[in-house]
Amino acid sequence: MQLSKTFDYAIRSLVYLARLPEGEAAELRAISLSQSVPMSYLAKVMRHLVRGGLVTSILGRDGGYSLRKKPRDITLLQVYEIMEGELRFVECMENDRNCSLFNGCTQATVWRRLRQAVEGIFRETTLEDLLPKNAGESVPTPIKESGYARAGA
Amino acid sequence: MQLSKTFDYAIRSLVYLARLPEGEAAELRAISLSQSVPMSYLAKVMRHLVRGGLVTSILGRDGGYSLRKKPRDITLLQVYEIMEGELRFVECMENDRNCSLFNGCTQATVWRRLRQAVEGIFRETTLEDLLPKNAGESVPTPIKESGYARAGA
């Protein structure tokens, strides 16, 4: 019942990008530092987001990442599906192939209800909802940068 | 976002017990067979349920397990907490110690809403809800018993 760090990283990175001034891009290093996420791992996360169409990447010098949509047009459900695939609580959720037990699987109803609930929340929550309220704040910095985002890629 | 097999095993075993005639107990082997769960692993699951107070165990010959409460008095939330501990979606859910980022963690709200939703469903769903509707049915048997519950403990 845990959400993966990867998913959390993705959201935090997106929020970071959403807080940038219009049209500006952020480097991997900056995001990594601000979120205390290993740079090489974050790189992988960002690639997902790029392929998923939520983020644009700019190559070469002065490159970086920037949002491709308005914060309010990015839902957590989109992010989840890009990072983790379809929302599912048990192996057998859709395909009865896996489950050789034919107790009519009375659990299925519960799992389905669970998914609907979670999916609903994810669908209704956009990046905008995750932006800090106090407007005139600048991008946050990490408390201690214990070894993240050093030399490397 | 996956539920553990262990949790699923626990529920299925409880449902199995709930379907027994009043006051009857079931052996580990029988449960294991019916659910296609390795016996030695199921033993561990059952111990949790015993310690958690949902199930009584009878030692010695003709021993086995039986429910300690009525099916409608056992909620999925109880089962979950016994098997997995407190419901939680991210590490930092309660204690801010883990999280050295002070972006005010706007996600926290979402995680909390998520938990409330799931917790609600778990709290409202009892074992009774998981019993097959068609009354006069006997305890199910597995389709194929491919190697489970053989010799061993």
Place this chain on the structure above:
DNA sequence: CAATCGTGGATATCTAATGTCCACAATTGC
């Protein structure tokens, strides 16, 4: 006392998440 159960805990295996690395392609400034 012998057969049958569950108990307890150490240990092993497996799998997915997480993290690391390096060669490469794109872009920009000189």
Place this chain on the structure above:
DNA sequence: GCAATTGTGGACATTAGATATCCACGATTG
């Protein structure tokens, strides 16, 4: 063109947790 910078791609390593196995033991019954 060249060097520096930035993201890309994929192979690989590590870790952690879930899952599974084992065995010596205690309880119970006939």
